[in-house]
Amino acid sequence: MPSAPLALRRTLRSLEQLLGGFGTALLALAVLVWSVTLGWFTSRATLGAVHGLADRERVRLGRWGEEVLPPSARPDRLREALRDPATRAELHWLARHALAGTVVGFLAVLAPLSAVRDLTFPLWWWSLPDGWASPSLGLWVVHDWSGVPAVVLLGLAWAALTVGGAPVAARRQLRVARTLLGEVPGDLTLRVAELTRTRAAALDAHAAELRRIERSLHDGAQNRVVAATVMIGAARRSLAGNPQQTEHLLGQAQDAAELALAELRAVVRSILPPVLADRGLEGALHGLAAASPVPCSVEVDVPGRCAAAVEATVYFVVAEALTNVARHSGARRVAVVVRRRADDTVEAVVTDDGTGGAHEGDGSGLAGIRQRVEAMDGQWTLVSPAGGPTELRVEVPCGS
Numbered sequence: 001m002p003s004a005p006l007a008l009r010r011t012l013r014s015l016e017q018l019l020g021g022f023g024t025a026l027l028a029l030a031v032l033v034w035s036v037t038l039g040w041f042t043s044r045a046t047l048g049a050v051h052g053l054a055d056r057e058r059v060r061l062g063r064w065g066e067e068v069l070p071p072s073a074r075p076d077r078l079r080e081a082l083r084d085p086a087t088r089a090e091l092h093w094l095a096r097h098a099l100a101g102t103v104v105g106f107l108a109v110l111a112p113l114s115a116v117r118d119l120t121f122p123l124w125w126w127s128l129p130d131g132w133a134s135p136s137l138g139l140w141v142v143h144d145w146s147g148v149p150a151v152v153l154l155g156l157a158w159a160a161l162t163v164g165g166a167p168v169a170a171r172r173q174l175r176v177a178r179t180l181l182g183e184v185p186g187d188l189t190l191r192v193a194e195l196t197r198t199r200a201a202a203l204d205a206h207a208a209e210l211r212r213i214e215r216s217l218h219d220g221a222q223n224r225v226v227a228a229t230v231m232i233g234a235a236r237r238s239l240a241g242n243p244q245q246t247e248h249l250l251g252q253a254q255d256a257a258e259l260a261l262a263e264l265r266a267v268v269r270s271i272l273p274p275v276l277a278d279r280g281l282e283g284a285l286h287g288l289a290a291a292s293p294v295p296c297s298v299e300v301d302v303p304g305r306c307a308a309a310v311e312a313t314v315y316f317v318v319a320e321a322l323t324n325v326a327r328h329s330g331a332r333r334v335a336v337v338v339r340r341r342a343d344d345t346v347e348a349v350v351t352d353d354g355t356g357g358a359h360e361g362d363g364s365g366l367a368g369i370r371q372r373v374e375a376m377d378g379q380w381t382l383v384s385p386a387g388g389p390t391e392l393r394v395e396v397p398c399g400s
Contacts, residue, residue, distance in 0.1 A: 007163055010356070010387030014166035015108055017064055021097070021173050022105025024057050028098035035094075043078040047087070054090040057097070058181055064174060065382075068182055093180040104169050111162045118155025122148050167385055228256040281311045285336060288319055293326045294334050294352070301339040306346060306398045313376050313396050314338060314348050320365050321350040321392050329354025329390060344398045349391065356388035369394070 031049050039046035051074055058068040071086040081087040114136035125133040125142055133142040135151040136158070142148060235249035276284050282300040289296035305311070318336055325334045331354030338348045358366065359382075366382065369392070373380045378396035 007387055010385050011163050011166050013386050014170035015112065015162070017170040017174065018105055018108035018166060020060050020063075021101050021170075021177075022108060024053065024060065025097050025101025025105050027053055027056075028094050029102050032094055032098040040078075043081075047075075047078070047081050050087075050090055050094055054093065054181055057093070057177055061174060061177055061181070065178075068178060089180045093177060096176065096180070101173065104173065108166060108169070111158050111165070115155050115158035115162055118151050118158060121151045121155065125151075171383065171385070225257070225260050228253045228260065231256065276308070276311050276315060280305065281314060281338070284311075284315050285318055285338065288315075288322055289336065292322045292334070294322070294329075294331055296322065296334045296336060299335075299337045299339075302346060303340060306340075309376065310346055310396050310398055313372055313378070314346055314394070316372060317348060317369050317392075317394050318350060320369055324358070324365060325350075325352045325354065325390075328358065329356075329388075331355075331388075331390075340398070341395075345395050346398055347393065347395050349393045351389055351391045353389050355386075356384045356390050357386045358382065358384040358390050 031046070031053055035046050035050070051070075055070050058070055061068045074087055075081045075084050117136050121133075121135065121142075125148065130143070131141055134140060135142075135154050137154070140147070140150075142151060231249045231253035235246045235253065279287070281302055282298075285298050285300055289298045318338075322334065322336075325331050329352050331352035334350065334352040336348070336350050338346065340346055370380055373394045373396060376396050378394060380392070380394045382390075382392050384390040
């Protein structure tokens with residue numbers, strides 16, 4: 001269970017998200033009423049209002065996660081718009097957000113205010129005129145102190161609803177909006193832009209990996225080999241005159257050669273771990289879990305073998321995620337679930353019960369995970385509210 005300060009921060013963050021959604025929900029309600037009454041006669045202006053409001057919601061979503069790009073071109077004529085998948089998705093979002101978003105946003109305002117009002121009721125109820133002292137719902141009137149505990153209990157119920165319900169409602173609202181306002185299947189322009197971006201990211205990741213390997217070889221194994229060579233040369237020169245010194249130098253040279261060999265093996269494992277070929281993806285992931293300093297459970301349901309690049313991507317994603325959990329999360333346990341779905345996609349989910357608040361720009365290696373997954377034409381999502389839990393989900397096509 002998260003501590004009280006973490007739960008408070010998570011609740012405040014969720015309320016901030018819901019209040020932002022309440023603003024766009026009220027606008028969506030106004031546009032929806034206009035659309036079903038006068039929108040048929042002003043279709044071009046109505047479609048412009050729908051597109052503009054959807055873009056405003058995309059900007060809001062970008063503040064709470066990955067950027068959501070609008071379609072490159074949208075029709076402004078009613079008949080063409082009704083055939084356009086992106087516009088239909090925006091209309092679906094408009095109707096859903098206008099109704100559900102307004103109700104949820106109203107509750108996001110009502111619940112915390114009612115909790116504060118009812119919990120502080122014992123401090124001020126006696127100062128009200130007779131017949132005016134009632135709880136937030138106004139269901140009864142308090143005439144003496146015997147009726148105060150019931151109001152406080154109602155306040156506790158409002159507080160529990162706020163703390164427990166606000167994060168769930170915020171995550172649900174963001175997920176639905178991203179699903180409806182995100183990339184629409186069939187939008188080739190967005191697809192080309194996405195592939196261009198991921199190709200550039202893959203090239204950058206490849207160049208960074210080559211630089212990392214070069215630094216590892218230059219700063220580690222190469223220096224060890226040079227030291228071993230120097231000591232072997234010194235041993236040869238002292239062979240005739242000082243056998244004891246020769247034995248000492250040869251021992252140092254052997255130690256340096258063994259260290260160089262170990263570093264070379266580490267570099268090779270970082271390129272493509274041999275454990276994947278020897279034990280398969282399931283065995284390799286169980287090995288990562290066994291080495292994790294945080295207790296880790298692993299569940300793998302991947303019948304058969306996938307392409308080596310796919311298995312390596314999943315392996316490195318899980319390895320980096322477990323490293324992040326150990327270094328940054330303060331978690332007590334972590335769970336890894338990897339399965340092969342019906343659409344021939346490998347899905348990996350890493351969940352921990354840590355403090356949350358992870359994001360790509362905090363130097364935790366999440367940018368490298370995103371680049372590695374997108375280079376395989378995969379997708380990734382990170383849900384990490386303040387106070388936790390954190391869930392990292394990646395999906396990699398097996399045909400990659």
